[in-house]
Amino acid sequence: MSYWEWQHYTPVVPKDVKDGIKAKSRQGDFGETAVGKQWISLLERTPWSNRLARGKRYARMGQVRDFNIDKGEVSASVQGTRAKPYKIRISLKSFPKKTWERLYRIVAKNPLHYAALKARKFTDDFQELLKAGGISLLPESTRDIKTDCSCPDQANPCKHIAATVYIVGEALDENPFLLFQMRGLSFEDFINNVEKLIPHACSEEEVQQKVIHPDLTPKRFWKAGAEFEKTKTFRRSPDVPLALIKLLGIPKFLPRTKSVQGQLERAYELALKNKPS
């Protein structure tokens, strides 16, 4: 960064955003997962590196007010120095119908991947599988992606676009299935379409929530039912400590700061103190 640029840049303090999206990443690199990293690497291949650093700063300050993914397009609103926030658009190539159909067939033939997707796991293997079929959900080069910002900066990406890319990258860390949306089809629709191709696996019907109504006969009004006596409770410690954290994972939506990470585990450990004498 040259002295001139520094001079030019310092007075530009963007307007504060009350409820902007604050990046989880507090320092260093962005991108927690493979998908997130790949997404960001696209941006970082461009020459405007000073815009990247500013974009990161914007992302961390919460200048991205909001973003929305719809049919192959990410639209975002980023607060800069002007009163009116800038409009950003990042468009990806939507997959044509043919590509989607090929994708359905690939997944339908691979029950492991189908099951993993049902379990909302986005694996590297899945990406490999698609690659082998000549498909990539993520844009492979800057040519696959078009960006646009309403700010006066000639650079593309400008810091606003960069900030949006970083924030979207974190969203992909949290939920890589947004990629489907970016390519023009929601993940739910995708899975439903795959299901149609799987033999025997008829579409799952809505499971009705079980309801147990109170017993209104006078006999039961004041009395507990027959099963009450045999219902046992135990005071015991967990079979697997922190099992639910192990299953669900620490929520990715929490800021990745030292003070926050580890707090949940601590809360679960404190719960164990709740044993009566």
Add this chain to the structure above:
Amino acid sequence: MIALHQIWKPESMNSFNSNFFLWAEASCSEDRKIIRGRARSSFPKRHPYQCKTEQLKKLLSSILRGVSKVRGLDLEDMKVQTTNIFLPTVGNVPLPSADFFLDQETYYELDFEEEGEIRPWEVEGVEVPFTQLIDLFLSDEDISSEEVSFGDDWFFLKKLSQFGLELLSRQRFIPAVFINNREEIESRWRVFPEAQRDYERFEQLARSLPTALIGGYPGISAGNAFKQADCLALIEHFLSTQIDSMMRNTLIEDNWSQNINPEDEFSQWLYSLGTAKADLEITDRQKDRLINSYTNWVAVYESFTKAHPLKSGIQIIPPGEPDLFRPDNGDQWLLQFFVKATGQEGFRLSTEEVKDLDKKKKDIILKRFGSPEQTLLRDLGVAAELFSPIKRGFESGSAAGIPSKADLTHDEAYLFLKESFWLLREAGFFLEIPQWWNEKTNTSKNELSVKTRISDPGKSPSKVSFWDTIVSFDWEIAVRDSSLSRTEFFQLAELKLPLVKIRGEWIELDQEKINNTMKYLRGLDGRELTVREIIQKGILAESSSDLLSLTGFDFSSWLKDFIKTKIGFPADKIEAPVTFRGKLRPYQLEGLNWLWLIKEIGAGGCLADDMGLGKTIQFIALILHDKKLNKNLNPYLLVCPTSVVENWAREIDKFAPSLSYFIHHGVDRKINTARDIILTTFGIMRRDIDLLKSIYWRSVCLDESQNIKNPNTKTAKAARSIPADSHFGLTGTPVENHLMELWSIMEFLNPGLLGKQKAFKQNFMTPIQEEGSPEKEKLLRSLINPFLLRRKKSDPDILPDLPDKIEKKEYIPISEEQATLYQAVVDESVKLLEEAEGIEKKGLILATITKLKQICNHPAQFLKDGNFIKERSGKLVRLTEMLDELFEAGEASLIFTQYVELGRMLKSFIQRTFHKQVPFLHGAVSRKARMRMVDEFQNGDSGNPVFILSLKAGGTGLNLTRASHVFHYDRWWNPAVEAQATDRTHRIGQKKNVQVFSFISTGTYEEKIDEMLEAKRDLADRIIRSGEKGLTELSTEEIIDLISYRKERF
């Protein structure tokens, strides 16, 4: 008395704000007129028999005073509220929680089942914050009170919150983003149950919820809305509310939130989870983001917390071979997958079976449960993430693509059993593991164990107690029933495999345990130990996790062998001693043999036969037998409750007149040790312990040994300190149900057997009561079984030995007050009698007898002072003790009396004392009410195991076969009338035998008449013929002799 009730009132199902509304029923006041029949006036009306709020507050503060857990619950500050609750109603009468809140006749005449309609009632009560009442429910402190009765609603909430505590301590909860009833966002902790183990209990609790508990639920405004309420959702919401409030309290105390910088909506959410303020002040955009992210976070496992109709399961199958000592290139370990219907026994389909389903069956399953293929794919996708070898199942899947099995390596299989199994189960999968794997201990059930052999080298002196017998000790390593050579054992120790198959059994090898055990055994090798040391070391090893278990030592069977060689039992059965005046039934003879055996080996034993099986005479026979074989014995010390001292004395007189005894009682107490038996009470034992300790006894026997159930009381300590050759306990309550009581009694009988109190808690009580460990229970049983003989009347071995009806007289001393009143009446009557003649005399005699009878029953009946407490009457003390024992055993009984006023007093006394509904049938009870009383009693509907009858009303035409015990509280003196009453229990259909207890106050005219009846004197006939009128023909001397009080023994 009042019955306290709680209504749980969440603000709504979308709110974590909730309170408990406390109100109480009180006895129906006299002035309130109960109108039966159809209701004419409009509802809600004021509840007719509710406790006034001021009284409720007073009672609440008196019960809560002692509970330290209930912090800051200020009753004075509590808002008094009026609320509507819904109850089944007939006329203007709401269904009470028990009959004692209405007059009995009204209660039994109203037919709530048939005519009851759900109507709102206005009740007054106080609102208590959720957390504070939860603290009370979780408190172990005893808050029972004679004035307050707790109903099922109380016990239900208590169990529900215990369940909440369990889920909390098992960490089955998550932080959640919650949208409240005002569409605002809150941070809440909520329950996240495990689909298999927890959800079943959710449903059980939902199905057994006492409806009254939600009778004031805000969503419920009328009967119809009530029907729609979802108990399952209520239970879940209750538990979430509890966990949220407990977690917040814990985190606030820890200043947990201080570490979190609430810089964005996500960290704000986390921050507020550790504060009292749950609502988040964030913008709509932030709300949306928070909800989206949270939903995405829990998406996969959310469905796993609910009992899906279909759920996948995983079965692990070990290879058939190889066996370590029969090597072979066997099969692989295998995982197999299946689907199972939750809560539907027997519905289980393996993947193969799913593939082979024909269309018809498939359609049925689809309709009822959903798609099994989808279930497998969805679930196994998750499972594969938790245990990656499952992925292989997909690769080897058939064209249809549903995985059916996956091969595992040896190490993977071990990892699965040891670790992944647990996490998969927490995730909600059905898991089937080999029988030999023990989930509780997370190790193989087949253990290498140290089989110990104990033999008697004959080195001990012949008369030493078996505890101090010196035995020699040898060991070998065993797997189940087969033993390993030492070479094989060393070979094993060299292996690095965690799981091995030996002699066809899978074993987990723990090198460290093996090494420790080797060291431990080397220390014992070749040493000679006493039996006591052996037992104690056995327990020690069992509780120590770093040794192989010493379970090879089967105490019971070893003891049997030991006894066989040492004493020659059971070859030489002893017979009832000739000095025993009576006949022992076969099981009683067996009991005598057992008592003798215990005595001979110098141990201690507890005879815990059911009430009425004759524990007393079995013990008397033991003393006789001992006397026959041994001359110049030290005396037996017999300790019992005051109410049965007389009974003992009479039983000895009757069955063993050759035995001399001395009752150590009264003011000026000295012991005459030149008797065979010294009888005393628990109270005197405690007071005179120094004196009793100074004598060496042949044996100490505690009758009703539950009197030392608390091991830390002075009584229990005193009992343990009395030196004797052997110790016995007699009790009719099942001691093994109360572990601390069991320890206390065993410590008296066989000191050291169960270890120290603290160790016992740790080794047995906690694992059995809190973790439900069957192994520990088994071990405990094997330790106590040799020293505990419990026969139940219903035992098929006992029943044929019993006559249909056993009649027993209960000789009961009267209280001091009774004696004083009795004497006063006698003195006055004697004076009058000497002057009276003719009709006047006859009237006087009858009046006197009536007065004396009332005094023997209870002074309150005579004085009409309304103070019907048990201490004033010997009979009532004894009745309470016996009912206590019967309730514990779940037996039903009838109580007959001639007096309606006494029946009423007994009814309310038993209700007050045991909080049970007690019907009382007397002449004025209508036919309709009578029928319902009998039906309810017979069906056991209201759980009322006592039925009081006035002798006249209840004598005929009733069928009360549920009762197996009959009490004649006062006497009619006509065996035919009494027998007829007794036969209420004894009609066709009675499978149990019936015990009849006739209460007789010792030293009074009651005992005298009884003696006359026994002696079949001429007078007896007259009394039988014409009741007490027969007495009016006695001469003045005779009548004075009859009524005068003989204070011989006490």
